Amino acid sequence: MLTRLLIVLLAILNVGVALWWLAPRAEPVAVVPPAEPGVASLEVLPSPAPGKVGPAAPVVAETQVPASAPLTAAPAPAAAAEAKPAALPPAAIAAVEAKPAENKPAEIRPPAVVQCASLGPYATQAQAQAAMSALGADAARPRLREVPGKAASSYRVLIAPAASREEAQATAKRIVEAGFSDYFIVSQGEEANAVALGQYRNREGAERRLASLTAAGFPAKLAASGTEIAPSWWVDTATAGAATPASLKQRAAAAQQQSLDCARLR
Structure with a gap:
């Protein structure tokens, strides 16, 4: 008997719970606190219906202005002044024009062709030394060279x-x-x-x-x-810059100019 009674009570409870879940419920109502005087209130507009896309309606806020506050017109925003470039002084303009372009490619010049020659002959070492000094910077790696003479029989x-x-x-x-x-x-x-x-x-x-x-x-x-050849002195040198063996010969006041392998000057 007790077992049957428990079964009947459980069945009644299950039926009650099912009826409670199936019963309709009212939507909760948001409670908005009353607005204070002088404080703006916001109105939330309903969202558009699903499936309809349109521009969102602006939110209108109603501002309550106290009666005691005087009404004054808002100052109009100042128009932005159009910026004008300041005039540069003549010295600055000249400096800008004189400044070379940074991205301008450097001028490539072909390397000067180096030539070597022997200049002479000179009767004494002192004469050859004076000729070498006269060449100056136009001569590269100059040196004196003595050629022994040939005695007669x-x-x-x-x-x-x-x-x-x-x-x-x-x-x-x-x-x-x-x-x-x-x-x-x-x-x-x-x-x-x-x-x-x-x-x-x-x-x-x-x-x-x-x-x-x-x-x-x-x-x-x-x-x-018989044949006798006196000893002589020569100036062996390489050209530098735009100099040529012919121009070096003229500056050194040499009677002869002979070609020379530049490897002999290293």
């Missing part, structure tokens, strides 16, 4: 041929009286009637003999047998 000391053999003999007599020996009179050829005073294999010995005869008052001279 022999050297002779003699007095020029006389007009006759008698005159040559008189000259020889004076030479003997002055203390000199080792002489003879040339009897034929282009040097006939000349007084020979010695033949030497090196130039130094011949120059000593010549100096002693000249000091004694005899017009002796030195004659080389």
Whole structure:
């Protein structure tokens, strides 16, 4: 009996809960507090119906103005003044015009062709040094170079041929009286009637003999047998800037200009 009673009570409870869920309910009403005097109130407009798209209605706010407050017209907004660029002084304008464009590409110039040459010959080192100084900045890596000379096969000391053999003999007599020996009179050829005073294999010995005869008052001279080339000095240099070997030759007052491999100057 008790079990049946419990079953009936549970069934009644289930039916009551189902009826409560199915019963219609009223929408909750928002309670708006009363507006205070002098404070604006807002009115919320209903949203548009689904499926209809249109411009949103503006929200109108009603402002309550206290009666005691005087009505004054709102000041009109000041019109924005049109900005005008300030005039630049003449000095600033000139500086802007003179300033080169930053994005202007740099002018590309082809590199100057470097040429090398030997300038000379100069009889002494001092002359070559003066010529190198005259080149200045137009010469790159200049240097002096000595070219050894070539000696003759022999050297002779003699007095020029006389007009006759008698005159040559008189000259020889004076030479003997002055203390000199080792002489003879040339009897034929282009040097006939000349007084020979010695033949030497090196130039130094011949120059000593010549100096002693000249000091004694005899017009002796030195004659080389064979080809003799005196030593010389040259200036080896490379061109710099716009200079050319021809312009360097002119500035150095050189008699010759010879081409030179630039690798020899490194």
